[in-house]
Amino acid sequence: MGSNLAFLGRDMAVDLGTANTLVYVRGRGIVLNEPSVVAINSITGKIVAVGIEAKRMIGRTPSNIIAIRPLKDGVIADFDVTERMLRYFIQRVHKRRHFAKPRIIIAVPSGITGVEQRAVKEAGYQAGARRVYIVEEPMAAAIGAGLPVHEPTGNMVVDIGGGTTEVAIISMGGVVTSQSIRVGGDELDQAIIAFAKKEYSLMLGERTSEEIKMAIGSACMLPEESHAEIRGRDLVSGLPKTIVVSAAEIRKAIEEPLNVIVDAVKTTLDKCPPELSGDLMDRGIALTGGGALLKGMDERLKAETGMPIHLVDNALDSVALGTGKCVEDFDALQQVLVPEPRH
DSSP states (O other): OGGGGGGGGGOEEEEEOSSEEEEEETTTEEEEEEESOEEEETTTOOEEEETHHHHHTTTOOOTTEEEEOOEETTEESOHHHHHHHHHHHHHHHOOOTTSOOOEEEEEEOTTOOHHHHHHHHHHHHHTTOSEEEEEEHHHHHHHHTTOOTTSSSOEEEEEEOSSOEEEEEEETTEEEEEEEESOSHHHHHHHHHHHHHHHHOEEOOHHHHHHHHHHHOBSSOOSSOOEEEEEEEETTTOSEEEEEEEHHHHHHHTHHHHHHHHHHHHHHHHTSOHHHHHHHHHHOEEEESGGGGSBTHHHHHHHHHOSOEEEOTTTTTHHHHHHHHHHHTHHHHGGGSOOOOOO
């Protein structure tokens, strides 16, 4: 492969997330981090906006423009739009079109089916890749969090994303046991919407509920509990209305999806081989993903599992950084990639 050196800077890693898509370019690091949202003109079929601009449009568009989140629960729900979004992001990074086609590594949830994997690969090829490789998200997150994944010791990672929560125990460069559940940050937002509707007959938008979660959401009792004003539409009068909610109310609202996430962590620990359980007690659990930033999430997991919990520094980027490391050090890390299906 003599031609490799010339295009050193072109291989890329993509964390194709339900909430955000990150693109990492070899030699340059993360160059793009935008919401996984596309706004399309439904009459002409043209893309109006992608990423940050498109996210601002969610719930605020005239009828001929629709804001689509093409990934649901960590997998491609709308293939055509995902492919166009991916192509758009890659071309934004890959300005010079006549360059050699890049190798691309895409991170996917570990519970993904063969059909879904092919869809991700196909989207990568359609977007202009020379070769598309796939890495499982918990593996990428563990590498990105700096865990020594190749050593024969147990490493545990809990990655709470927008659409999925991935829990995995990794040793010797492979996943020993894992759980991928389709509950993540989005599910918490939905729970807040359901709560406002039921308790206050207030209709909230997705963006508002996400903002409330980030502002006063919590996974356990905090020393100082705060309040927030939320605005939405009154379902009875049909007029705009503002209410004040407490952190305790929001915590109660998101209790069910939170329990599902906590249970997934416990189930995985339960399936852990005894030799590795001891390692985990020493090393603890790495907590990453956007959901790791929910206040008190680490405390809650610590209380429920009795294990040391380490909140990873770059929680929002660890999957992209780990996938990026696979690009930088392709030969050394090739074994962690998902093998090609034998035809």
